[in-house]
Each structure stands twice: as C-alpha cells, then as structure tokens.
C-alpha cells in the first residue's frame with residue numbers, strides 16, 4: 001500500500017491549496033467517467049483532474065468517507081499485451097488519491113501478431129478484460145476507464161493493419177461494461193513512452209515528492225523499441241542533444257525538462273533481426289539468415305510483427321563474443337546518440353528485457369532484481385557466448401541478446417564500465433512500466449509538450 005509516501009503530490013494533503021491547477025493538456029485523453037464528471041470545484045483548491053471526481057461525489061456520499069476507484073491500462077507491446085488494474089483510494093474529497101495496489105496480467109503474443117486476423121487479436125483483449133471484471137467490483141465497472149496504448153509492434157505495422165487492430169479493440173471495449181473514454185485506444189509515441197516510464201519509476205521510488213529534484217534515469221528495452229530517459233543535470237546535455245530528444249512537461253506544479261528518446265527498431269527482437277540482416281530483406285520464404293551469435297547447429301523460424309524469418313547459426317563457421325560484437329555493432333553504430341552526461345555517475349533503473357536477460361544469464365535473482373555495473377553485462381556476455389551450448393536450453397539467443405545489450409550500453413549510449421544499473425521489475429509490488437505513468441496522465445493532467 002502507498003499511504004502517505006505514495007501520494008500523487010509532493011506536498012500530500014496538507015499542502016494541497018498551494019497547488020495551482022495543472023494546465024490542461026491537449027494531446028492526451030483526460031476524461032472522467034460519466035457519473036463522476038464534475039464541474040470545477042469552486043472555492044476549494046484549484047486542482048483539476050482526479051480531485052474533481054471526489055467533488056462530484058460529495059452530494060451522495062458522506063464527505064469524509066474514503067472512496068475507492070480503479071483505472072485500467074492496457075500495454076499493447078510488440079511481444080505481448082498486458083493489463084494493469086490500479087486501485088486508488090480517495091481518502092477525503094479534496095485530498096489527492098493514493099495508489100493502493102496493482103493487478104497485472106500478461107498474454108503473448110502481442111497484437112501485431114494478429115495483423116491479418118484482427119478479430120483474434122480482439123479476443124486477447126476480451127480475455128484480459130475478464131481479469132478486470134474479476135478484480136473490480138461490479139458497481140465500479142461503469143466508472144472505471146479502460147485505455148489501451150500500443151507501442152513498437154503497432155508502430156512498425158503498415159498503418160491500415162494497425163488501424164484495423166485498434167478498431168477491433170475499440171469494439172471490444174465498447175461491448176464491455178467499462179467506461180470507454182474517447183481516444184481510449186491509440187498508438188503512443190516514443191517520447192511519451194519514455195516520459196511515462198520515467199514518471200512511474202520516479203513516483204514509485206519517491207523521487208517526485210522530494211523537492212531536491214534528485215531523480216533516477218530509466219532504461220527500457222522492449223521487443224521493438226528501446227527508450228532512455230533522464231533529467232539532465234548539465235545544460236550541455238540539453239544544448240548538445242538533438243532538439244526532439246528534449247521533452248518538457250508539467251506535473252505536480254513543477255516543469256520538468258527531460259532527455260528522452262525511443263529508438264524504433266532497437267528493441268531486442270528487432271535488433272536480433274537487424275543483426276541477422278533480415279529486417280526489411282526480401283525472399284523470406286527461402287532465405288536463411290545466419291549469425292556467429294547463435295549456436296552453430298541452431299535453426300528456427302522467428303516471427304516478429306506479421307513476418308516469419310528462418311534463422312540459424314553458422315554450422316561450420318566460428319561463433320563467439322568477438323565476432324558477435326562486430327555483428328551487433330551494425331544495429332548500434334551511427335544510430336544511438338550519446339548524451340553528454342551519461343559518462344558521469346548517474347544511476348539508471350533498467351527493466352523489461354534488460355531485467356529478463358540479466359535473470360536468464362544468472363546476473364541477478366529473478367525475484368529480487370539487483371544492482372549491476374555495465375561491465376557485468378559485458379563479462380557475462382562473454383561467458384554466455386563462449387559457452388553457447390550451456391545456455392542454449394535457456395535461450396538460444398542469449399549470446400546475441402547479452403552482446404547487444406553490452407554494445408547498446410557502451411558503444412550506443414556511451415556508458416562507462418562502472419555505470420550502475422538498478423535492475424528492477426517491481427517497486428513496492430507495482431510493475432515498472434510506462435503504464436502507471438500513463439494512468440496518472442489520464443487521471444491527472446500531465447502536460448507534455
């Protein structure tokens with residue numbers, strides 16, 4: 001539970017009147033369910049978004065009663081679809097709600113695998129909505145917003161196929177008993193994906209309340225794209241970054257200026273195919289794509305998005321870390337921008353596939369996560385690549401993935417060997433993902449510009 005420390009606000013309830021109303025944003029959905037849609041609270045603290053909900057309920061509930069409400073966020077990723085059901089408690093009508101807990105469930109493959117059969121894709125959403133029905137009490141269904149945001153998988157599909165999938169999801173939502181805001185189903189842009197994951201992690205770690213402006217950076221490695229986001233300490237980082245890598249947004253009465261970028265095609269699965277020279281290639285029916293990053297006798301069909309590729313090791317050639325590093329470089333060199341200050345001593349939280357691969361290779365414990373340095377990924381990558389048969393049963397791509405992660409961190413972002421990575425799946429039992437930040441955005445008017 002998140003009483004006290006995990007309030008929305010850096011000031012908690014007592015300082016609420018010092019809040020000005022966050023500016024209403026234009027680019028993201030922000031509506032309240034029908035019965036709870038309140039007029040601006042007049043005379044009270046000027047807060048828009050969630051606190052209005054409580055204002056609306058004053059008429060038919062005792063003023064001091066705690067109210068519980070829910071938010072449902074779907075993460076339609078390239079490798080899977082996940083549902084996050086958040087339960088919030090509104091302790092008093094004018095105070096800020098508190099995140100009580102999260103229910104999480106995931107299915108594979110992702111929506112993009114259903115590019116040619118959207119109805120079947122919609123079925124996976126129906127399945128996940130059943131989890132929401134089991135978790136959320138029936139009387140709350142009509143007040144509970146359901147929102148789906150898609151990431152790299154749908155960004156990479158031809159627009160008409162992506163649209164057919166989103167239309168199907170919207171139909172499934174409309175048939176459900178939940179509240180469906182307009183624009184409830186969309187493809188999220190990479191900048192928001194980075195910002196919202198940063199918001200989640202800094203909220204859960206308590207950095208958003210501390211007035212110190214001390215925050216942590218985040219590294220998110222998906223199947224199709226990868227994101228880096230941090231609050232620059234040095235003006236030079238901002239000045240030397242490509243302008244589109246600097247994003248400003250308002251939250252809790254503060255304006256933040258973040259360095260953030262999402263590299264489409266640099267997620268771990270897309271990077272595998274690019275390393276193999278298979279992304280964008282023709283002749284997929286007959287070509288076999290080979291790599292020295294794979295066990296020599298390995299051969300498999302790999303599906304990503306709506307395409308299938310034949311891949312294999314090099315049966316009578318060499319395999320190992322050095323050759324593999326050379327191969328993965330083609331996915332990194334000249335593509336990834338090195339921010340000025342990552343050579344410093346900042347701490348980054350790394351999750352998603354950074355976490356999964358660290359577990360598979362034995363770098364960290366699968367339940368507790370852990371702290372590693374960039375050099376640990378490199379050392380373990382070498383071990384995995386030089387003992388491919390040992391790790392083959394766990395994951396035949398482990399050498400390629402670990403080598404890619406090492407290359408991305410060092411050659412790509414330019415991290416030092418000694419840079420500390422906090423590998424985290426959950427903070428206080430809540431998943432580290434952009435989904436919580438996106439739910440806040442929906443409920444609370446983050447203003448991203």
Ligand SMILES: Nc1nc2c(ncn2[C@@H]2O[C@H](COP(=O)(O)OP(=O)(O)O)[C@@H](O)[C@H]2O)c(=O)[nH]1
Pocket residue numbers: 075076077078079080082110151152153221222223224225226267352353356425431432433435
């Ligand atoms: N534990 C956990 N893992 C997540 C969550 N969201 C995404 N992931 C992980 O993120 C990785 C896949 O990213 P995905 O969304 O498919 O790729 P993208 O489309 O490129 O962003 C996998 O390692 C997932 O297990 C989450 O909420 N919790």
